[in-house]
Amino acid sequence: MTTAIEIVDTAVKIGLGSVITGISGYFHLKAKNRHEITSSNLAKDKEILKETILKIEHTTELITLFLYSAASNENIKDIEKSKVKLAEAIVASGSASALSNMLGLTELSSRDHTLDLTMIEFYELVVVKGNEMSIAEADNSFNALLKKINSQGEELRPYITSAYRKLSNKK
Numbered sequence: 001m002t003t004a005i006e007i008v009d010t011a012v013k014i015g016l017g018s019v020i021t022g023i024s025g026y027f028h029l030k031a032k033n034r035h036e037i038t039s040s041n042l043a044k045d046k047e048i049l050k051e052t053i054l055k056i057e058h059t060t061e062l063i064t065l066f067l068y069s070a071a072s073n074e075n076i077k078d079i080e081k082s083k084v085k086l087a088e089a090i091v092a093s094g095s096a097s098a099l100s101n102m103l104g105l106t107e108l109s110s111r112d113h114t115l116d117l118t119m120i121e122f123y124e125l126v127v128v129k130g131n132e133m134s135i136a137e138a139d140n141s142f143n144a145l146l147k148k149i150n151s152q153g154e155e156l157r158p159y160i161t162s163a164y165r166k167l168s169n170k171k
Contacts, residue, residue, distance in 0.1 A: 045167050055096035062089035090119045108159040115152045
């Protein structure tokens with residue numbers, strides 16, 4: 001025969017088992033959710049870094065297109081299109097700087113910003129001051145700024161690598 005004490009004992013055991021299962025399930029779900037959010041944020045940050053790198057590459061591409069167009073075309077319309085490419089390069093460079101700053105990658109953002117300022121200086125030389133300077137003076141300034149842009153582009157590489165490592169270690 002089953003006594004009342006045995007019934008209460010069984011009910012308490014079942015109840016405690018349910019409570020323990022519920023609490024452990026809650027903490028497990030909470031930990032899993034936290035991990036998924038962290039993974040999702042990391043994936044988003046890496047995607048933004050990838051977009052930043054693509055914008056830097058786009059800047060370089062546009063500078064190259066500008067130089068090619070300016071060197072090979074005598075047509076005024078083509079030269080004006082080249083100047084537009086140069087303006088697009090400045091926008092891409094500034095955008096890359098803003099994106100890396102948004103990620104909290106201050107070193108990369110600072111280097112991007114330096115490149116952006118040099119791009120603006122290059123634009124001013126070509127578009128604003130280009131007609132006011134002698135050919136020799138313009139050529140010297142042009143070449144000096146191109147070297148500066150190229151060296152700054154090369155200097156960005158370790159900062160990009162460091163930024164990727166920083167994001168990868170962020171867990």
